[in-house]
Amino acid sequence: MSVLKLGLPAGSLQEATADLFRKAGYKITFPSRSYYPVIDDPELHCTLIRAQEMGRYVADGSLDCGLTGHDWIVESGSHVTELAELVFSKVSRRPVKWVLAVPNDSDIHGPKDLQGKRIATEVVNITKSWLAGHGVAAQVEFSWGATEVKPPKFADAIVEVTETGNSLRANNLRIVDTLLTSTTRFVANPQAALDPWKRQKMDDLLLMLRGAMAAEGKVGLMMNVRKADLAHVLNKLPALKNPTISPLADQEWVAVNTIIDEDTVRHIIPQLKAAGASGIVEYPLTKIID
Structure with a gap:
């Protein structure tokens, strides 16, 4: 079985990285006194490495890929292939x-x-x-x-x-x-990035990680709206993109589905109700995949 050797940053970024992986759908645990986290994907082999050293071990092929700061790539001068920027850190989403x-x-x-x-x-x-x-x-x-x-x-x-x-x-x-x-980067060994299986595995992993990050702070809203009130209701929605509008059995009504910032829900729902929306349902999001 093919295995992708993935480096995870030890230290200040460790828990933030593990939390992101969990939100992306990967169950990851850190056994006591072990530098080999357990992940529920047999095609991934994880190793905890200090972010300062990650670039060196990815560059020499000891690891196929890993997460580390742009700063440590610059500091070490490591020759790696950058596949993605993942803006997260131990305190906030700011660089x-x-x-x-x-x-x-x-x-x-x-x-x-x-x-x-x-x-x-x-x-x-x-x-x-x-x-x-x-x-x-x-x-x-x-x-x-x-x-x-x-x-x-x-x-x-x-x-x-x-x-x-x-x-x-x-x-x-x-x-x-x-x-x-500096922000966190997903970097790969140049040769590993050219390997079809490894590259596809990395791309799939990044798709899920980005989806989990995109969903943070967002919720979904579903509601039923009379066609006569639709324009008024849509005017109240700061949608991620244009809301999805679907017909209902009653031709006078439609279903509206959209995504909004979680911290605005408490302000918007009363406005939607007053504008004519009914059956309003708020639901959590784990991933948003564009």
């Missing part, structure tokens, strides 16, 4: 940013002020490339963690990842510039 941050009272206000300074970061290569682009020479040191506490005693500035900036502000740091914006 993460690698930013240059300094103490609030620092005299560093731009790239040129970093000349001769010391910078602590986990993304040494990204930082060095950014500095070179600005023609600035500075000392870049690898940080093993707790980077926010490094300045001003151990570094003049840091390059750190953030989604909201809350942690930086809590440590009395201000953002000077953004070096890189």
Whole structure:
């Protein structure tokens, strides 16, 4: 039996990734002290790998494909084939940013002020490339963690990842510039991407993952509407696309089916009722496949 070797990111993205897979229809569990998650698809073999290393193992063929951040692909310089962008993270759906941050009272206000300074970061290569682009020479040191506490005693500035900036502000740091914006990517080994069976398996997996992401925050609405009230009811619907309108046995009535944002339902249903809709049914969505 053919098997696709799939790398899942360990660490901060692990639970968010597992949750996405579950919504996509895959039952995935993480046995204690094991780096091999169990998934209910015999054609998938999963391995937990730190996102920082994912690109390297996908590039050398140890894994056929995997999920990791664009930032770690850039940092490692790995030669992989990017098949999809999957915008999700441990906190929100917004991309993460690698930013240059300094103490609030620092005299560093731009790239040129970093000349001769010391910078602590986990993304040494990204930082060095950014500095070179600005023609600035500075000392870049690898940080093993707790980077926010490094300045001003151990570094003049840091390059750190953030989604909201809350942690930086809590440590009395201000953002000077953004070096890189990153989202999660589904990447493949170039040779694996050319293999017909493996590529089809990857495409099928991505179809389900994208469908699960598209359904987040959406619900379906069904209702019956008199034809005489149809225009008024449709005017109240902020549809994902044009609503589906189907005839009913009673020729004076039609069925309307649509998809809307979940957080608007409580406002829209009373308006639909007042506009003439009846038999209104709200139902959850697990996937939206275009």
